[in-house]
Amino acid sequence: MPDKKLPLRMCVSCRELKDKKSMLRIVKNAEGKIFIDFSSKASGRGAYICDNVECVKRLKSKRLLNKTFSCNVDDNVYASVEEEYFGKKQS
Numbered sequence: 001m002p003d004k005k006l007p008l009r010m011c012v013s014c015r016e017l018k019d020k021k022s023m024l025r026i027v028k029n030a031e032g033k034i035f036i037d038f039s040s041k042a043s044g045r046g047a048y049i050c051d052n053v054e055c056v057k058r059l060k061s062k063r064l065l066n067k068t069f070s071c072n073v074d075d076n077v078y079a080s081v082e083e084e085y086f087g088k089k090q091s
Contacts, residue, residue, distance in 0.1 A: 006021075013050070022050070024049045025040050026046070026065065027042045027043075028044050028045045034069065047064075047065060047069070056081065056086075059078065060078040060081075
């Protein structure tokens, strides 16, 4: 039986292809709401950020979600991504 291929996604920060399951997904849905998608099943445009401190910091400093979603992304979204990422690292 052939091995299943792992789905890969590109990090919006470092532009490297990595395993989808190891990345944090951020979604902009049809209503324009932007949030972290923990289930990886929410409908809408998804952006992935890898499990790397530098990538998470660069996401906010360069405001990379603004370019990805072609809109002005609120600071609260960047703050919640950092909070989730660094909170996960503490535990």
